Amino acid sequence: MGIPTDIEIASAASLRPPVEIAGRLGIPPQFVEPYGRSVAKIDLACLTAPGQPTQQRAKYVVISAVTPTPLGEGKTTTAVGLADGLARIGRNVAVTLRQPSMGPTFGIKGGAAGGGYSQVVPMDKLNLHLTGDFHAITAAHNLLAAIVDNHLHHGNQLQIDPHNITWRRVLDVNDRALRNLVVGLGSKVDGVPRQSGFDITAASEVMVLLSLATSLEDLRERLRRIVIGYSYAGRPITADDLGAAGAMAVILQDALNPNLLQTLEGTPALIHCGPFGNIATGNSSIVADLVATRRADIVLTEAGFGADMGCERFMNVKCRVSGLRPDAAVLVVTIRALKTHSGRFDVKAGKPLPPEMLEENPDDVRAGLPNLIKHIEIVNTFGVSPVVAINAFPSDHASEHQVVIDAAERLGIDVAVTRHVAEGGAGAEALAEALLKALDRPTNFRFTYELDAPLVDKIDAVARKVYGAEGIDVLPAAASALAAYEKLGFGALPVVIAKTHLSVSSDPKLLGAPTGWRLPVREVRAAAGAGYVYAICGEMRTMPGLSSHPNAERIDLTPDGAIIGLS
């Protein structure tokens, strides 16, 4: 529809110096460390230095969405466009986002910096190394792995059971051949043979640990508590037992400082950490939000997948650790997503849209509404005001938007159509006004569960109260792990449910708002360093593969050094 490509728009942007962007948040230059010309790290000393603000002042808003479909709902573009829209109507605003993983950039996905006129720039840096945080996480994670195998090699004084080592290795690459391997082959000097594997760096416990750390000291303490496996006697072996936590903290020291980028319209964007949304929290870092909420009027932060996924972890895990409390939640929805949730269309990733889906048909939209309503209910369970953002596409029809507007108004929910992809912040002004209205409403924040409940009850609470399951079915292996974790002192940790993001239920095929189902808890694992227990309720892939003709084949440099094929 006449909009240039994302990379064309991004390349044409003229970026402001990071010190100027930081200045918009009142961050003094001495806390701004440039990394190249258009990116900076914010020194966390700005949280503790004398004379710097120590209290939250911003309204804090989480950006979530309906259940994802293969079409993409535009949560990142909405977060970015809404930030620009709020800036246009005079609010001092910051947006905090996850850093995209580099590996998948060379697989099938395009860039993950927003899109159209709602992008974070520089988009090439964002999609590649940025300031090297992911690489630092890879290095810290793999140093611990090397120390584990080194311990086995040098006599295994801690009596680590080689069959019960849970710490794998990580790389930020899509490489299926690394999922399962045997290490330590060769001769006696080449280590102890055992089965292991690699995950992608975004799935590293160090990634989510960094995102949940509230300070360098807290980072160091969480690293100490990482459990790499168990002794023959069943005792957890920690990074601290192996003397590795200090070195890991040194490797991660700079990575703990959030990265400052900017939107196309010059709004500050803090990009920091990218934990997986399925097995981990799917939220950007706490420290970025601490920096932003002490300085801006409004802080928008995106949580991964739908409200049942990233938003639930935002509330029950991230906010619990940070102490910050949200004032509103934006739920992004598209007409296409609701039509998909009607169950009337066969939508597949990478395949062209069924043409009949583009026809004007408010009934199809209405048939998908239960999914949106379910996500509104989820937000309501936390005592936070939801705002519905209808992310408009050129192929939408006004009558279809009206179905969503009517539904929201019936529920007393603020709602607006937003056209930020085509129009930038100007297209999001109506949504900005709707959000301001929602921010005037009182909140009554509550967690889904209290920490002192047994782990199994916490899982049950999320399943029933958030997902709407009838209950949970704990398989024997999971039950004995839960019992063991309670005994080992992990019982007071919050929980993360690792399930599909493609349904509110644990069955990816159930669209809309499924009822009458039970959550099967197959397996339970502890991320003791990051600080949660996670229940595995479906197939979780932690190392992607490449397609037969991966995007890497199209990514290249022109003779004058311009990047092509990145989006």
Place this chain on the structure above:
Amino acid sequence: MGIPTDIEIASAASLRPPVEIAGRLGIPPQFVEPYGRSVAKIDLACLTAPGQPTQQRAKYVVISAVTPTPLGEGKTTTAVGLADGLARIGRNVAVTLRQPSMGPTFGIKGGAAGGGYSQVVPMDKLNLHLTGDFHAITAAHNLLAAIVDNHLHHGNQLQIDPHNITWRRVLDVNDRALRNLVVGLGSKVDGVPRQSGFDITAASEVMVLLSLATSLEDLRERLRRIVIGYSYAGRPITADDLGAAGAMAVILQDALNPNLLQTLEGTPALIHCGPFGNIATGNSSIVADLVATRRADIVLTEAGFGADMGCERFMNVKCRVSGLRPDAAVLVVTIRALKTHSGRFDVKAGKPLPPEMLEENPDDVRAGLPNLIKHIEIVNTFGVSPVVAINAFPSDHASEHQVVIDAAERLGIDVAVTRHVAEGGAGAEALAEALLKALDRPTNFRFTYELDAPLVDKIDAVARKVYGAEGIDVLPAAASALAAYEKLGFGALPVVIAKTHLSVSSDPKLLGAPTGWRLPVREVRAAAGAGYVYAICGEMRTMPGLSSHPNAERIDLTPDGAIIGLS
């Protein structure tokens, strides 16, 4: 004696802004990209932008040494101290060095930023991620590996022989368990099982390729030529065949820009690339030297190990590619090294020095002189003036220094004692004056061999003319590889001899200046992308391990974020 520790000295230093350091070389601010407060990358556009210098103006000096001993000869400290000494007597000088590998920092070695009052700072950044170049190399290398295994998985259209894949994976960590492994285990969706392994990142062909690239375009072309293995029919399979070179170039784009740091006395230090000294060139990047030699009066560059190793590759490989020609070579020697080369002492790494080695004994020094003389002869074969730098230790005796001075003077070689570790640049002024004298001597540069000679003759030429071997013994496997490479068109490449650095010969136990020996060529490999063929003439370890109590156990952060244990 009484010198504070390296990290104490480095931490106490007050660093100048990178833009100011770049200004000393006349590099305008628009080519200086800050990475944090005290490090910058130099944009290679400064080599081609209108109005910028295009010709070498500097005198170009390679810093080499006698055959290394477990004690360390102080080549890096001498390069740094000499640079500061030259600056003190009014010369505009730059020093170019390799970037140390992070992995071994957590093993047994201390920092690699020089020592005492001759250090490159910030030393913590230098010993850790610096600007992420090593991580970028890891990512580019492993993307190609993933694409190779992906190709096997998706039907192997190129008919790659899985038993003849030479491209392994890399990580910047000491991890012996990764040396030999089986990848692709699991189920049908998890790739094709085959044997493989990891090397440390410094051993990556991408590392040496980056160090030899003369421009972004040249980098792209070298990446295309990387050979990852062979088809069943014996055809080389390249990164270009797999469509991977463009994506690798994109990953490496920023890494090609050299890193600007500074000595404790504010002399510009370009730190860039760190290829292994045994299987690769052991020299820092060409682009850093191109930048420096167009702007400084004098450029000092360190080459790894003794003159037989890094210095020979500097001459025959690096200078051949860059077109730069050296004007002098500094040979660093210590009294301890010569005493060790006497063969009269049993010196072991990590063990205390035999006390009798510290006693005044010019005879022991004299007995070790043949090693120094051999290295002087090696430098002379290239038609370049050597300068002998006696790196003084507090335990040395003047009579012992005199033995070396007398020997050098007998040969008509410039010589000086240098005390830069204890005194900084002031301690190296005598050496600076000696170097200036040598730079006034005429040079008559010549390579050891011409490129159009057969590969086997080039190996033979290095063995005889540089090492002083009586000849080479090519084992059958090596002979057939050499024949195959000539047929495949690799015959015109220069050669690198992968042998021990602990002797001028291929036997690490032969100290001094061994004669009457022959070089056994066991195996030959092509680094077709980097652009050389290497002959393996000994045990080469390309992935170190950790000791039973690695340095990682002592590295930590203090509560206020200071790093301890790094050196």
